[in-house]
Amino acid sequence: xxxxxxxxxxxxxxxxxxxxxxxxxxxxxxxxxxxxxxxxxxxxxxxxxxxxxxxxxxxxxxxxxxxxxxxxxxxxxxxxxxxxxxxxxxxxxxxxxxxxxxxxxxxxxxxxxxxxxxxxxxxxxxxxxxxxxxxxxxxxxxxxxxxxxxxxxxxxxxxxxxxxxxxxxxxxxxxxxxxxxxxxxxxxxxxxxxxxxxxxxxxxxxxxxxxxxxxxxxxxxxxxxxxxxxxxxxxxxxxxxxxxxxxxxxxxxxxxxxxxxxxxxxxxxxxxxxxxxxxxxxxxxxxxxxxxxxxxxxxxxxxxxxxxxxxxxxxxxxxxxxxxxxxxxxxxxxxxxxxxxxxxxxxxxxxxxxxxxxxxxxxxxxxxxxxxxxxxxxxxxxxxxxxxxxxxxxxxxxxxxxxx
Amino acid sequence: xxxxxxxxxxxxxxxxxxxxxxxxxxxxxxxxxxxxxxxxxxxxxxxxxxxxxxxxxxxxxxxxxxxxxxxxxxxxxxxxxxxxxxxxxxxxxxxxxxxxxxxxxxxxxxxxxxxxxxxxxxxxxxxxxxxxxxxxxxxxxxxxxxxxxxxxxxxxxxxxxxxxxxxxxxxxxxxxxxxxxxxxxxxxxxxxxxxxxxxxxxxxxxxxxxxxxxxxxxxxxxxxxxxxxxxxxxxxxxxxxxxxxxxxxxxxxxxxxxxxxxxxxxxxxxxxxxxxxxxxxxxxxxxxxxxxxxxxxxxxxxxx
Numbered sequence: 021x022x023x024x025x026x027x028x029x030x031x032x033x034x035x036x037x038x039x040x041x042x043x044x045x046x047x048x049x050x051x052x053x054x055x056x057x058x059x060x061x062x063x064x065x066x067x068x069x070x071x072x073x074x075x076x077x078x079x080x081x082x083x084x085x086x087x088x089x090x091x092x093x094x095x096x097x098x099x100x101x102x103x104x105x106x107x108x109x110x111x112x113x114x115x116x117x118x119x120x121x122x123x124x125x126x127x128x129x130x131x132x133x134x135x136x137x138x139x140x141x142x143x144x145x146x147x148x149x150x151x152x153x154x155x156x157x158x159x160x161x162x163x164x165x166x167x168x169x170x171x172x173x174x175x176x177x178x179x180x181x182x183x184x185x186x187x188x189x190x191x192x193x194x195x196x197x198x199x200x201x202x203x204x205x206x207x208x209x210x211x212x213x214x215x216x217x218x219x220x221x222x223x224x225x226x227x228x229x230x231x232x233x234x235x236x237x238x239x240x241x242x243x244x245x246x247x248x249x250x251x252x253x254x255x256x257x258x259x260x261x262x263x264x265x266x267x268x269x270x271x272x273x274x275x276x277x278x279x280x281x282x283x284x285x286x287x288x289x290x291x292x293x294x295x296x297x298x299x300x301x302x303x304x305x306x307x308x309x310x311x312x313x314x315x316x317x318x319x320x321x322x323x324x325x326x327x328x329x330x331x332x333x334x335x336x337x338x339x340x341x342x343x344x345x346x347x348x349x350x351x352x353x354x355x356x357x358x359x360x361x362x363x364x365x366x367x368x369x370x371x372x373x374x375x376x377x378x379x380x381x382x383x384x385x386x387x388x389x390x391x392x393x394x395x396x397x398x399x400x401x402x403x404x405x406x407x408x409x410x411x412x413x414x415x416x417x418x419x420x421x422x423x424x
Numbered sequence: 425x426x427x428x429x430x431x432x433x434x435x436x437x438x439x440x441x442x443x444x445x446x447x448x449x450x451x452x453x454x455x456x457x458x459x460x461x462x463x464x465x466x467x468x469x470x471x472x473x474x475x476x477x478x479x480x481x482x483x484x485x486x487x488x489x490x491x492x493x494x495x496x497x498x499x500x501x502x503x504x505x506x507x508x509x510x511x512x513x514x515x516x517x518x519x520x521x522x523x524x525x526x527x528x529x530x531x532x533x534x535x536x537x538x539x540x541x542x543x544x545x546x547x548x549x550x551x552x553x554x555x556x557x558x559x560x561x562x563x564x565x566x567x568x569x570x571x572x573x574x575x576x577x578x579x580x581x582x583x584x585x586x587x588x589x590x591x592x593x594x595x596x597x598x599x600x601x602x603x604x605x606x607x608x609x610x611x612x613x614x615x616x617x618x619x620x621x622x623x624x625x626x627x628x629x630x631x632x633x634x635x636x637x638x639x640x641x642x643x644x645x646x647x648x649x650x651x652x653x654x655x656x657x658x659x660x661x662x663x664x665x666x667x668x669x670x671x672x673x674x675x676x677x678x679x680x681x682x683x684x685x686x687x688x689x690x691x692x693x694x695x696x697x698x699x700x701x702x703x704x705x706x707x708x709x710x711x712x713x714x715x716x717x718x719x720x721x722x723x724x725x726x727x728x
Contacts, residue, residue, distance in 0.1 A: 027513070030513065031510060031512045255506060255507070255508065256506025256508040257508045257510070259469070260504055260522075261525070262474040263474055263497065263504075264497060264525040264526060265494040265497040265498055265525065
């Protein structure tokens, strides 16, 4: 098997110009997407998907309940009660985007017209959804706070300056003034914003660009290596390989080993480039990163072999491979960040290698999680690899080894 | 050395090989001659253990190739019809790779590769990528790559297809050297001349069956066939030569006389042409060979 791999690696690295171009293309795309995704969410005002938000109401007052109820009544927003500790864990794991923390004394502060003990804990990578949530929350709370402040101010004015007016008239003026004042916006910051995931030193757009693009380009690279089997079939080399004393599956696994080595090389170059060019901290958890690179390389390589085994000619492989890779990349979040997709597409993303790899890299770079956090991604990627390899072996025997 | 016993193979109910049997003794150069689609390549694939037959068996040195496949493969070298080389690699790298599959590595492999490259006359170009070679050069490397492990049995599937006469002659020289070395060779071809010149024994294959087998002499004797005299003439297109049964092609102005022992009739034919005022442009005498045997056996020409 290693003989096949060594020969394929020699062929891959022999054409320096092709090698350079094969690295240049993903680097170019990463650069492009890094700039593009860097600004995602800043100018957006609405989300196309329902947003679920956790809340921890320690105040448990009528006012705090009203804040949550008003928010929950907005179409597309779903409020879920949660323990603060649990909420923080879920946000850090990427399972939830934000937690509204209403601390004790919220209603008292509202009545007193002082700073509200209200906090929004969030995942910065979900910038657009958090921004929408923040606007809605500020708007609701400001209306309540404004109403309370207006009530007190108007009462004081009416009592001081119009004490002699008839009660009916005073009430009418009072109501008009309260209504008008309550509708005025609140410009001061009334919510404490606490980002739980991602700091200023990280750039989620860059992570999205690097991980998403690198994996998509990797799929194209490994699929081209897998196609080598079809080339060999068409030019008679496969037949000659079979006539030699090696096992037929050594040919398939030899190709896969080549693809794994080249994939690890390509991913490593992409991350080193991102470190040098954009300052992506690849040393934040180097062991987790290496494991994730290897798991991604193995999963993508098995996919490349699979693509080549399900077809009977290189032309078929070219067309089908492009369609499947683009589809998987689109669904899996390589092209567009997942949170921008409808929920059914986000659910469908789990079928793709891209999803598990990208989320793994997010865990490492954004959530700064350790090996335990990427364990699930690695296990799923290995599961995909096993399944895909079993199918590949079946189709390899049926399609590639079939001599006529 | 090689015993092929009633092998058959069908593809979608069409018999590509139909109970073929033949024996090749050690050191014999055996030619399997037949037109395209006769079943030559399928036979080679069955013998080389990559296509199990529907029936029959293949023994090499008494060992069934489908029972001890890898053991048998170690003694067998296959020169395929296709140029089965890696274009991006140079000739030396190709040879070392193919040798490595047979356990030939290190200095031993390098020595053998150097020897074979010199043998095929490509030592000067050994470091150039194969994609820069001519068709004939590629064919020679293709042949050398099958000999890296010094096999005792060599299967060659039309190794001279699609190359110029000069390169073909070079390959004939190499084949003769292999023959002198005592290699056992199974050689498929649809070129009669190759079979006539090189083979100790010839099996004529058509539509998946061996229809005749023997040395050239044995085949000619067994299938009493006539020579052909082809006269190209100038003048009246409807010319016939009296006293001889002939066919005339008025488009090409060719008269073909099929006759046994042509050389005894040649002077008489020339005289008759002179008497009849037929102006002869060219006379070509084609002796009965495998072409005639094939024609006799099948009613078709080998190139059809």
